[in-house]
Amino acid sequence: MVVELKCPQCKTLCQWEDNRWRPFCSERCRxxxxxxxxxxxxxxxxxxxxxxNSDEMEN
Ligand SMILES: [Zn+2]
Known part of the structure; x- marks a missing residue:
């Protein structure tokens, strides 16, 4: 069974397993x-x- 997740950035469905960028689909979105x-x-x-400081500017 493939667990899919929706990337919170681009809303693309991608695989959860072996995804080092989760909860994003890719490094880019992360x-x-x-x-x-x-x-x-x-x-x-x-x-x-x-x-x-107007006082100083008037000097
Ligand atoms: Zn994404």
Missing amino acids: LIDLGSWIDEEYRVAGQKPMEM
Whole structure:
């Protein structure tokens, strides 16, 4: 019996057994997913408030 899984990235049905990229169908989808969350983390981390210090700029 072949166990199939649906890749959460591209929704393709692929084999579960001997799939080193599970729950994804391939390394590509795994990297896409990983990349999107890293990108999200980065964006959140990069949301530092831009504090313009006008006093210093007037000098
Ligand atoms: Zn996929």
